[in-house]
Amino acid sequence: AASSPSVIIVGAGMSGISAAKRLHDNNIKDFIILEATNRIAGRIHKTEFGGRTVEKGANWLHGVGGPQKNPMYEIAKKIKLKSYYSDFSNMSFNTYNEEGKLFSKKEVDGALDMAESNEEFGTKLAEKYSADTKVDNDMSLLALERLNRKEPKTALERMIDFYSFDGEQAEAPRVTSLKHIFPRPEFELFGDGEYFVADSRGFESIVHVLAKSFLTYTNDTITDPRVMFKQVVTEVDYSKKGEVTVKTEDGKVYQAKKVILSPSIGVLQSDLIKFKPELPMWKRIAIDEFSIGIYTKIFLQFPKTFWPTGKGTEFFFYAHPRRGYYAIWQQLEAEYPGSNILFVTVTDDESKRVEQQPDEDTKAEAMEVLRKIFGKDIPNPTQIMIPRWYSDRLYRGTFTNWPAGYTIQKHNNLRAPVGSVYFTGEHTHPELYGYADGAYYAGVNTAKDVINCLKRKMCKTSYNNHI
Template sequence: MKLLSSVLVLAILFILTMTSASPSPTVIIIGAGVSGILAAKTLHDSGIQDILILEANSKIGGRIHSVQFRGHTVELGANWVIGGGPRSNHLYEIASKLNLKTYLSDYGNISANIYKQEGGLYPKHVVSAALEVAETRDQFCTSFSTRLSAPGHDRDDVSILVSQRLFKEVPTTPLDMVIDYFYNDYEDAEPPRVTSLKNTLPRYEFLDFGDQTYFLADSRGFESILVYIAKQFLSHKHEVIRDQRLKLNKVVREINYSKSGVQVKTEDGSVYQAKYVIVSVSVGVLQSDLIVFKPHLPQWKTQAIYEFDMAVYTKIFLRFPYKFWPSGPETEFFLYAHEKRGYYPIWQHLETEMPGSNILFVTVTDEEAKRIEQQPDIKIQEEIMDVLKKMFGNDIPEPEEILIPRWWSNRFFKGSFSNWPIGYSQRRHMQLKVRKAQNINNDLGLISLFFV
């Protein structure tokens, strides 16, 4: 499960020197997701209040996105917050301050809740043995990553898969693969073969903030946390932001930048001028042709963007006329082991958070998520029902409704969150963060902001 506190959100800030010839904001911020709102608040708190936020969607939040599903609020994007660690998690603190309903996710009985490909549960002792191997393997990979990055002994990066091979225990059976998926893909949205070891393990978000993961299920939605932050510097009435510095449904298509300033053009024909611009969109959007930069970004910058990974993490929700799955303590999460890695693997029912809702959701990632997105809803439902019948028998009802997010297809996101790929060097990463680019006009600077 991907936690918001571990999501990497990329923004590019152009620092330009000019004297404005007409009334215009000092800074335009493109995107009102986490990074955009935090960038705006940082500027505001620093005394720069003449800002303008342009958001393509009809509300703030970005990939923090809740919707109504059969009378219940469900989260298409960020869903968990973590706490209990040595460092304070600001998001968890806000959730607590707002009295948002959160529920501790208990994965402790996974060994009793893994289903075979053709039906039936794996014996608990068999799964327990496989989980013990997986835990030992994960500890080995974490230790190996620490040795690779040790001061004075810094060595080239490898994939998580390479470290698993060194451990001599690479998951190959359906059971081992779904457990490995639970340990890795469920967190990173990409498999170990393409994920950086040095930049993934140890998972510092758990070391810093704790390993208690709380599933947020509140009618106000996860986005209420971001609204709370935005209300600290944007004018509002009750829960609605009513500030002229925030413009919704503004799809930015072109950014012109020079020594004299920046010009931002939107799809509806609007044109905005400013001294600086912060582009707070996903790396997936930066890799697409939605926004055109004039002049083109320098090759070293473009290459740094293109080499990073935008992963896809999709939760598919289904509402049934009645529940047919086990419920009660230690049943919330269950896994489906298939010979094809990542084939509808991680399941969760919401009877704890939303009693009587009869809602299940399944998490899919990476290439499977992309494959699924390209199918019509009815085809996806057929595949899901085939899996559910394998687990619970043929005498189960059809869903009354299905909700399928399409993060990869959505031109405003082009994925769910970024994942550090194998071989993406620290040098390349510094090129995303470099403040002054010596190989372009010295009046221009480029910097990348990372918010976690």
């Protein structure tokens, strides 16, 4: 019909917005964006906590010292978004054992040396693997640690291991691919300094800057008729060649020549969206075998600070025999003086467990740890906030992780279109998957494929050689 758009984009997160912008810039302006929630930016999501703005989702930017500019970082710089260099170098002085006593510098340095040796050995092997394009060799990070005869065993070694890997990938070394982690493309490209965003406009203001460059806003609200909020897509029918029909939970039906799907891979692994016909087996395997972790920041606000503040105290670490048990703590006194906010990060199975129990239980567990470290007399928190990304049917996880043994061919299949159905989202970027900038570039790449097909009839992508 004359009124149907050329392209439907499902999801208005970073990748959906970046895909739409690319279409717009290439003069395909008759797209619509169907977004399940009432906001854009998806997994980039600020919230108010204890009178301050904190980030439930993406928090850190990489962008200083690498050979390439991170587009997110460049926008952040332009709008003077407040971000703070995260200094992890003090681990030797603020790592506590199970009883809440500080480890000696020598003990922590020993465990850090072990991690460094694994990283050096791993980087060499990964480079060898990557250079051999004939064989798609890989192993897990845990296998690498064994091969290097440096498998972390003590509570302290396992805490450092958790910090090094789970703290970045949100999954354990037994899951994670060696080849796709060392060296980390995100760090190699943009620099390995991590900048923590703490600004009342939120990390999401970066997405709004992009969106404002091509969508209509009235005051600070999107009023562009092409963006439709509260539209949960539940069906994608691509049975007719050259057109797709998309249905939403509230019974609306939309038609277009192409659809771009940007929901997280967690959503694609669930049955929220039904495909007609069902996606082919090569595609389903590519989707179901990729991995998405869970990364949970548990925020606590106190009546006063009872932890050390000042230079070198931003983080402290707790080594419980149960790996990843309230291990990584961060305080916000530099960012928000007088806020009395602490947060602790848990991942994966601990995240699932914490999501399923009452907040009161989590509070009690966290307080038991803090009382061991800072004494019995510290006050209880006045507030707690726990994001639940895994239970949320619109996310089902936080960001992807390349699992050991998942081939490059499978990842090509993950981003390959099926008929008129295109895929984007952070998980489709072969190097920067997991990160907000990966989502940005994924949107650009998928839009390019759609533009080539619609405008130049070049519909075959270089990577869909799966059939």
